Amino acid sequence: MTESAAVPVSRPSVRIQDAVKSFDGRVVVDVADLTLGKHPVEGLIGPNGAGKTTLMRMVTHSISLDRGRVTFSTGTGAPDVVLSSKAPHAIARRGVVKTNQVIQDFDQLTIWDSLLLAASKAHDERALKIFREPHVWSEYGDEIDEYLNLFPFDNPFGFAKSAGEKKLLDIIRCLLLRPKLLLLDEPTAGLPAGIRDRVMELIKKKATEENVSVVVVEHDLNVIWNLSDYVHFMAEGRVVLQGDPPWIREHATVVEKYLGEGHVGR
Numbered sequence: 001m002t003e004s005a006a007v008p009v010s011r012p013s014v015r016i017q018d019a020v021k022s023f024d025g026r027v028v029v030d031v032a033d034l035t036l037g038k039h040p041v042e043g044l045i046g047p048n049g050a051g052k053t054t055l056m057r058m059v060t061h062s063i064s065l066d067r068g069r070v071t072f073s074t075g076t077g078a079p080d081v082v083l084s085s086k087a088p089h090a091i092a093r094r095g096v097v098k099t100n101q102v103i104q105d106f107d108q109l110t111i112w113d114s115l116l117l118a119a120s121k122a123h124d125e126r127a128l129k130i131f132r133e134p135h136v137w138s139e140y141g142d143e144i145d146e147y148l149n150l151f152p153f154d155n156p157f158g159f160a161k162s163a164g165e166k167k168l169l170d171i172i173r174c175l176l177l178r179p180k181l182l183l184l185d186e187p188t189a190g191l192p193a194g195i196r197d198r199v200m201e202l203i204k205k206k207a208t209e210e211n212v213s214v215v216v217v218e219h220d221l222n223v224i225w226n227l228s229d230y231v232h233f234m235a236e237g238r239v240v241l242q243g244d245p246p247w248i249r250e251h252a253t254v255v256e257k258y259l260g261e262g263h264v265g266r
């Protein structure tokens, strides 16, 4: 079910067509035609196992597709790029970037080094060789400092310790890649309320002031209602409901069929 109003696409967006992914013979994503990124912030919601993470990984091609096609449009009139035939690092360099629901292992690099490495990757394939180069430091140092002030890390020159620090580090790392379309997989899960609000403000700012199209997966629907301009509701591998937050909340029976009563909030 879809809200009727058509929105012209002039932002970075991805179109997912006839895309299927199965694991062990079981179809977990089956999407006929879905565009993500028509709005500054879009929510992607649905019950556990609905296929949200898998769909995002199909977009960044970190898993193979059984069939289907994913294309990226910058929204600037440049020709579309077929992502589903590209390698993940090439997709990131085009500006389509995803954070991780499950925290990456940051135990090998300090917080500063992780961020300098991400910044180097934004403009050099040989990032590992050059990430201590002075130009990376001079170009990105202030920006990294700002992020580290916004989110107080215990020791920015040491390793990220808590799950929360690793989650924030992953988000900042993605932002330093200069994303055009940013996929956030449960970015605020497990964060204290004050920090969660700062993450939401930062996401909103990137989307509205810097034209980054942001797609957010979250189980906390209050985050979704506050943040999203549009919502895609997934269940059993398919998108079953789409619309702005009030429209989705009006269709409480569909949402509650999958999420249980009390999730829509009134």
Ligand SMILES: Nc1ncnc2c1ncn2[C@@H]1O[C@H](COP(=O)(O)OP(=O)(O)OP(=O)(O)O)[C@@H](O)[C@H]1O
Residues within 6 Å of the ligand: 023, 024, 028, 046, 047, 048, 049, 050, 051, 052, 053, 054, 055, 101
């Ligand atoms: N690598 C994998 N191998 C086998 N099955 C997988 C794999 N990844 C995901 N699945 C299965 O695919 C289905 C969809 O998983 P996915 O992680 O995309 O759901 P999700 O909507 O992100 O759920 P959650 O809200 O719990 O994060 C689930 O049944 C899951 O067990």
Ligand SMILES: [Mg+2]
Residues within 6 Å of the ligand: 052, 053, 054, 101, 185
């Ligand atoms: Mg998931």
